[in-house]
Amino acid sequence: MTGAPDPRESLATRLQAAVQARGQRWTEQRQLIADVLAASDGHATGAELVERVRAADPSATPSTVYRTLDLLEELGFATHHHGVDGRETYHLEEVVAHGHVHCNGCGAEVELDADAAKPILTAIERATGYAADLDHLSLQGRCPSCRAAAAR
Amino acid sequence: MTGAPDPRESLATRLQAAVQARGQRWTEQRQLIADVLAASDGHATGAELVERVRAADPSATPSTVYRTLDLLEELGFATHHHGVDGRETYHLEEVVAHGHVHCNGCGAEVELDADAAKPILTAIERATGYAADLDHLSLQGRCPSCRAAAAR
DNA sequence: GAGTCTATCGCAACACGTTGCAATAAGCCA
DNA sequence: TGGCTTATTGCAACGTGTTGCGATAGACTC
Incomplete structure (x- = not known):
C-alpha cells in the first residue's frame, strides 16, 4: 500500500488549487467528499457517496454532497453517468475514461x-x-x- | 387524418390479445395508458405520461401508470431509456427502433x-x-x- | 347463478436527486 | 484588527419513480 506516491493526495491538492483559482473556497466538507470519492475508486452512486460522507461527518447533508459533486464535475475532476436503473454513478477523472x-x-x-x-x-x-x-x-x-x- | 388504417387501434387490439394470452387482464386503465402512449408518439417521460393519464382519468395513480408501462415493456410493446438528465423516456415499439x-x-x-x-x-x-x-x-x-x- | 381464485388498483411510505432561501462563516481589503 | 462581501451550508420542500399491502373486482369453474 506504500511505495507508490499517493495519487489521492495530489488530487486533493490539485483540486484545491483549481477551486481557489476560480475564487471559490476549499472547505473541510469538500475535502472530505473528494476523499470519499477517491477512496471509492471505480464507481459509486450518489446515494452511496452521501452515505459514506455522512458516516464520516454526520452534519453533512445530501444537497452539499451533490453540489460538491457538481463542482468537481465542472472542474473536470469527476464525471457521472446514469446506470441502467437511472441511478447516477460518479467516478474520478483519475480513473481512465471508460x-x-x-x-x-x-x-x-x-x-x-x-x-x-x-x-x-x-x-x-x-x-x-x-x-x-x-x-x-x-x-x-x-x-x-x-x-x-x-x-x- | 383518415384514409390510412389507424395503427393505434390495431396496437390496442394486439396488446389486449398479448395481455390476455398471459392470463392477465385488460382493463380500462391499461387501455387508457396505451392510448396516451400511442398519442404521444415519439417520446414521453414517465411524469408526462402520468400527467396525461390523470388528465383523462383523475382516479389513476402513478403506481398504476408505471406498472402498466413495465407491463408494456415486458410484452415488447414499449421500451424506455434514461435521458441525459436521468429521467425515463418511454416510446412505443410501433415507432421504429432508434x-x-x-x-x-x-x-x-x-x-x-x-x-x-x-x-x-x-x-x-x-x-x-x-x-x-x-x-x-x-x-x-x-x-x-x-x-x-x-x-x- | 354462486363461489373461489387472483390480478389489479389505490394508498401510503420510501428512495434518490434537485432547488430555493435564510443563516453562517470564510476570505479579503482597509 | 475590524468590517464587508459573498460563497457555502443546512434546512425544508418538491419532483420523479418504486415498492408493499390491503381492498376491490374481474375471470373462471362448478
Whole structure:
C-alpha cells in the first residue's frame, strides 16, 4: 500500500488549487467528499457517496454532497453517468475514461477502455458527426453467453 | 387524418390479445395508458405520461401508470431509456427502433435510425461480443457545430 | 347463478436527486 | 484588527419513480 506516491493526495491538492483559482473556497466538507470519492475508486452512486460522507461527518447533508459533486464535475475532476436503473454513478477523472456495457439478460456489466471503444467512437462519428463522450457511453444489450442461451 | 388504417387501434387490439394470452387482464386503465402512449408518439417521460393519464382519468395513480408501462415493456410493446438528465423516456415499439445522441454543448438531440446505427452496433459487437440494444443506445458527445466552435 | 381464485388498483411510505432561501462563516481589503 | 462581501451550508420542500399491502373486482369453474 506504500511505495507508490499517493495519487489521492495530489488530487486533493490539485483540486484545491483549481477551486481557489476560480475564487471559490476549499472547505473541510469538500475535502472530505473528494476523499470519499477517491477512496471509492471505480464507481459509486450518489446515494452511496452521501452515505459514506455522512458516516464520516454526520452534519453533512445530501444537497452539499451533490453540489460538491457538481463542482468537481465542472472542474473536470469527476464525471457521472446514469446506470441502467437511472441511478447516477460518479467516478474520478483519475480513473481512465471508460464506457460501460450492461447485459439485459444476466445483468453482467463490463467496462470498455479507450482502446476497445475506439472503433465504436469512430463509427458514431461517421454515422452522426458527433464526437461521443466515452465516459457517458453506457450501452445495453446481450452478452455472448446470453445470446448463446437465447439461440438454443 | 383518415384514409390510412389507424395503427393505434390495431396496437390496442394486439396488446389486449398479448395481455390476455398471459392470463392477465385488460382493463380500462391499461387501455387508457396505451392510448396516451400511442398519442404521444415519439417520446414521453414517465411524469408526462402520468400527467396525461390523470388528465383523462383523475382516479389513476402513478403506481398504476408505471406498472402498466413495465407491463408494456415486458410484452415488447414499449421500451424506455434514461435521458441525459436521468429521467425515463418511454416510446412505443410501433415507432421504429432508434437510438439517441445528445450534444453536451448545445443540448441538441438527434435520433439514430437502424441504418445509421448499424455500423455502430457492429463496432460494439466486435469490441465486446455484446449485441447492443438500439433502443437503449443513448449517447452523449459534441455535435459538429459545437466541435467547430470549440476548435476556434 | 354462486363461489373461489387472483390480478389489479389505490394508498401510503420510501428512495434518490434537485432547488430555493435564510443563516453562517470564510476570505479579503482597509 | 475590524468590517464587508459573498460563497457555502443546512434546512425544508418538491419532483420523479418504486415498492408493499390491503381492498376491490374481474375471470373462471362448478
